[in-house]
Amino acid sequence: xxxxxxxxxxxxxxxxxxxxxxxxxxxxxxxxxxxxxxxxxxxxxxxxxxxxxxxxxxxxxxxxxxxxxxxxxxxxxxxxxxxxxxxxxxxxxxxxxxxxxxxxxxxxxxxxxxxxxxxxxxxxxxxxxxxxxxxxxxxxxxxxxxxxxxxxxxxxxxxxxxxxxxxxxxxxxxxxxxxxxxxxxxxxxxxxxxxxxxxxxxxxxxxxxxxxxxxxxxxxxxxxxxxxxx
Ligand code: CDP
Numbered sequence: 001x002x003x004x005x006x007x008x009x010x011x012x013x014x015x016x017x018x019x020x021x022x023x024x025x026x027x028x029x030x031x032x033x034x035x036x037x038x039x040x041x042x043x044x045x046x047x048x049x050x051x052x053x054x055x056x057x058x059x060x061x062x063x064x065x066x067x068x069x070x071x072x073x074x075x076x077x078x079x080x081x082x083x084x085x086x087x088x089x090x091x092x093x094x095x096x097x098x099x100x101x102x103x104x105x106x107x108x109x110x111x112x113x114x115x116x117x118x119x120x121x122x123x124x125x126x127x128x129x130x131x132x133x134x135x136x137x138x139x140x141x142x143x144x145x146x147x148x149x150x151x152x153x154x155x156x157x158x159x160x161x162x163x164x165x166x167x168x169x170x171x172x173x174x175x176x177x178x179x180x181x182x183x184x185x186x187x188x189x190x191x192x193x194x195x196x197x198x199x200x201x202x203x204x205x206x207x208x209x210x211x212x213x214x215x216x217x218x219x220x221x222x223x224x225x226x227x228x229x230x
Pocket of ligand 1: 011012035036104136184188
C-alpha cells in the first residue's frame with residue numbers, strides 16, 4: 001500500500017497529539033508534533049533571556065534561529081518521539097505553563113514559521129507521516145491525502161489540559177489554563193501568517209464528547225478509507 005501524509009490540525013489542547021501519536025504507532029508511520037518545534041524555539045528564547053516581560057528581542061531570535069537544532073528522538077521505553085533542542089532532551093521543559101504562555105507570539109513570527117515549515121516539509125518528504133499542528137493541512141502539506149480538523153469546547157479542552165498537568169505534578173489552575181487556551185486560540189486564528197483555519201478539504205471532528213478509544217477508532221477508519229483509494 002502506498003504511504004500517505006496525514007495532517008491533523010485544530011485548537012489548543014483538543015487531543016490532536018494523542019490521536020496523532022496513537023494512529024502513527026498503529027499504522028507504523030512517523031509522528032511529528034509541529035507544536036513541539038514552536039515550543040522548543042520559545043524555550044530557547046526564555047532560557048537565553050530574549051524576553052523582557054512580554055517583549056521579545058526578535059532580532060536576536062532571528063540571529064539565533066539558524067543555529068538551533070530541533071529534532072526528535074524515540075524514547076526506547078514508550079516508543080514515542082521526544083523533543084530535543086541542540087541535542088538536549090527538552091520534552092518536559094517545553095510543556096510548562098511558562099512556555100505555553102509565550103509560544104503563540106513566537107509562533108506568529110514570519111521568519112520562525114518559514115524555518116519550521118521548511119523543516120517540517122523535509123521530515124515529510126518520504127511520506128508515511130502523521131503531523132499535527134495548526135497549519136499542516138493548509139500550509140505545510142496542502143497536498144496531504146488525509147486532513148482532519150479537530151474541535152472541542154474551550155472548557156472541555158482546558159479541563160483536559162488541567163488533568164494532564166495535574167497528573168504530571170505541574171502547577172496551573174483551571175482558570176489560568178482556560179485563559180491560556182482561549183488566548184492562544186485568539187492569537188493563532190488572527191495572526192497574519194498561516195492563521196489557524198480548517199482547510200477546505202479537511203474532515204471536521206468535534207471530539208468534545210468522545211472517549212480516546214472512540215476517537216482512535218474513528219481516525220483509523222478515516223485512514224483505512226483514504227489509504228484504500230491510493
Ligand atoms: O498541545 P497544544 O495543542 O496546546 O499546543 P501545541 O500543539 O503544543 O502548540 C503550541 C503552540 O504552537 C500553539 O498554540 C500555536 O501557537 C503554535 N503552533 C503553530 O503556530 N503552528 C503549528 N503548526 C503548531 C503549533
